[in-house]
Amino acid sequence: GDSAFFDCYMLTITITGNIEYIGQNAFYWCYYVTIYTGKESQPEDWPWDWMQYYSTVVWGCTLSEDETYVVSITTNNIEGANNLNDPYRYGYTFGGWSLTEGGTTADYDINSIGGAPSSAVLYAIWIAD
Numbered sequence: 001g002d003s004a005f006f007d008c009y010m011l012t013i014t015i016t017g018n019i020e021y022i023g024q025n026a027f028y029w030c031y032y033v034t035i036y037t038g039k040e041s042q043p044e045d046w047p048w049d050w051m052q053y054y055s056t057v058v059w060g061c062t063l064s065e066d067e068t069y070v071v072s073i074t075t076n077n078i079e080g081a082n083n084l085n086d087p088y089r090y091g092y093t094f095g096g097w098s099l100t101e102g103g104t105t106a107d108y109d110i111n112s113i114g115g116a117p118s119s120a121v122l123y124a125i126w127i128a129d
Contacts, residue, residue, distance in 0.1 A: 003028055012085040015039065016067040022050040030055055034085040036070045038063045056080035072101070072123045075116045084110045087124055095125035 002023035005011065008030045015022075015037035024047040027033055033055040040060045042050075051057060057079045062071040069089035078084070086094040096106025097113060101123050108116050116122060 002026065005030055005033070008033065010085060012036070012088050014061075014063065014067070014070065014088070016063065018067075022046050024049055025052075026050050027052050027055050032083050032085065034058070034083070034087075036061045036063075036073070036087055038067070051080070053080070054083070056084055058084075069126070070124050072121055073097075075113070075120045075122065076118050078113075084113060086110055089124075089126050091129055092126040093129060095127045097122035098125050099123075 002025060004023055004026045006025070006028050009032060011030065011033045013033065013035045015035055017038055027050065030052050031054045035055065035057045037057065037059060038061050058073050059077040059079060061073050063069065064071055070087040097108040098105065099107045099120065099122065103123060104125060106125055108122060113122070
């Protein structure tokens with residue numbers, strides 16, 4: 001709804017396919033918010049000001065089958081402030097991004113992802129807690 005996350009700080013959110021609408025100013029006055037979503041781009045019926053300019057959206061993510069965590073992202077689909085937060089997966093710690101599907105060694109982390117090649121597919125490394 002409108003202003004749903006007003007004045008939140010350091011959020012990491014995954015927008016799944018069943019989310020059809022985001023309210024006006026839903027992330028108003030939010031700083032360092034990262035939104036991961038499988039949606040390819042902003043739906044036309046979402047208000048233009050749904051996201052604050054301090055936030056970052058990663059469009060076109062590959063999500064798990066149950067849509068509860070990020071499997072991979074493409075670097076040229078990152079829009080906004082580029083202040084990325086680690087993605088979240090219950091029961092796991094994020095171990096970085098690998099250029100190799102199923103990789104266990106991080107090629108990039110949140111601080112170095114800006115150095116990844118344009119249009120690179122990066123795979124999340126998940127370490128069981």
